[in-house]
Amino acid sequence: MSLMITDECINCDVCEPECPNNAISQGEEIYQIDPNLCTQCVGHYDEPQCQQVCPVDCIPLDPAHPETQEQLHAKYLQISGKA
Template identity: 75%
Template sequence: MALYITDECINCDVCEPECPNAAISPGEEIYEINPDLCTECVGHYDSPQCQDVCPVDCIPKDPERVETREMLQAKYERLIAQGR
């Protein structure tokens, strides 16, 4: 699954620089995660770095974007092949 940021986000800015795929960016009101770039850090780390640093625990898995670890790995490989 890709991750997403809930409206509990306090815009603390700690998640954005931790994302190895540059999937996190400021939105209109809170930070947002681009699901096409989010691999839950598969290929980079053992756990999602944004979740690890979030002080308010507002970055759950997105039930609308169910992806297996294999799918996340394939997405990671596509992103690397595209030079991301």
């Protein structure tokens, strides 16, 4: 699954630079995650970096975008040009 940012986001700006896929951007009110680019850091790190740095713990799994580890890895390969 890709991740999502909930409305508890305080716009602290720490998650955006941590994303290796540039999936996080400033939305109209809070940051948002592009599910087409989010791989939960599969291929880059062992754990999602945005979740690690978020001070308010507002980045859960996005139930609207279910994906297996294999699908996340395939997306990583495509995004990184290693496919």
